[in-house]
Amino acid sequence: AESSSQFRRVLLKLSGESFSRPGETGINPDEVSKIAEQAARVARKGIELAIVVGGGNILRGATLARGSGVIKETTGHYMGMMATVINGLALQDALEGLGCETRLMTPIRMEEVAEPYIRRRALTHLTRGRVIILAAGTGSPFVTTDTAAALRGKELEVDVVLKATRVDGVYSADPEKNPHAALYESLAFDRVMREDLKVMDGAAIGMCRDNGLPIIVFNYKREGNIERVVAGELIGTWVSD
Numbered sequence: 001a002e003s004s005s006q007f008r009r010v011l012l013k014l015s016g017e018s019f020s021r022p023g024e025t026g027i028n029p030d031e032v033s034k035i036a037e038q039a040a041r042v043a044r045k046g047i048e049l050a051i052v053v054g055g056g057n058i059l060r061g062a063t064l065a066r067g068s069g070v071i072k073e074t075t076g077h078y079m080g081m082m083a084t085v086i087n088g089l090a091l092q093d094a095l096e097g098l099g100c101e102t103r104l105m106t107p108i109r110m111e112e113v114a115e116p117y118i119r120r121r122a123l124t125h126l127t128r129g130r131v132i133i134l135a136a137g138t139g140s141p142f143v144t145t146d147t148a149a150a151l152r153g154k155e156l157e158v159d160v161v162l163k164a165t166r167v168d169g170v171y172s173a174d175p176e177k178n179p180h181a182a183l184y185e186s187l188a189f190d191r192v193m194r195e196d197l198k199v200m201d202g203a204a205i206g207m208c209r210d211n212g213l214p215i216i217v218f219n220y221k222r223e224g225n226i227e228r229v230v231a232g233e234l235i236g237t238w239v240s241d
């Protein structure tokens with residue numbers, strides 16, 4: 001495929017769904033090791049890799065709280081952040097098992113299991129070739145790990161945010177439901193916002209747009225795609241100004 005230049009430092013956003021089998025919840029070790037193998041190959045090439053992990057395979061705060069009347073929505077969001085830590089621990093072991101040096105970092109302190117997220121320390125890890133796994137999102141409720149990805153991507157000065165999905169990119173309609181849905185090769189932030197296209201949540205899109213941080217939405221299910229996208233191959237949908 002055609003390619004632009006290779007990225008040097010990237011932020012990979014892995015949703016919780018990449019930790020489970022399609023249509024299932026929880027953690028499936030085979031799925032975790034598949035994604036870890038792809039990520040490890042990228043790290044071995046000397047690409048600086050920060051991974052923001054989601055938690056939707058375990059729990060989403062808003063969904064849990066909706067209609068329950070028992071658990072407050074705020075509590076649900078904190079629970080969701082904890083869910084991302086569970087995924088982060090699984091991914092850490094999978095990566096370390098492949099010989100990859102990693103650090104799990106969280107903005108909510110839990111020093112027995114993860115380092116506190118400190119920007120300068122995160123940058124040191126990256127420059128020393130360690131994969132940093134960023135869990136517990138932003139540390140604040142009412143946002144998602146997409147927002148955390150945009151925020152950390154900006155502050156860690158990555159070249160691009162890579163949003164891993166199960167489909168090939170951003171479509172004019174849901175491709176799992178509509179066979180006529182067309183895949184966009186590139187999109188402007190303004191159009192994504194105007195047409196409410198499914199790239200990342202609104203807060204994350206706004207933050208990437210305001211900071212000129214491009215996003216590539218791509219299919220992580222195709223073996224080798226994480227390497228391809230990092231190498232600058234023109235796969236997926238590129239979202240920029």
Ligand code: UDP
Nearest residue numbers: 016054055056061077080081137138144145
């Ligand atoms: N969450 C939060 N603040 C954050 C990141 C996440 O409150 O900064 C909570 C929120 O309830 C969210 C849940 O954690 O639904 C799991 O994250 P997310 O939905 O982003 O997971 P994904 O969709 O990527 O699997």
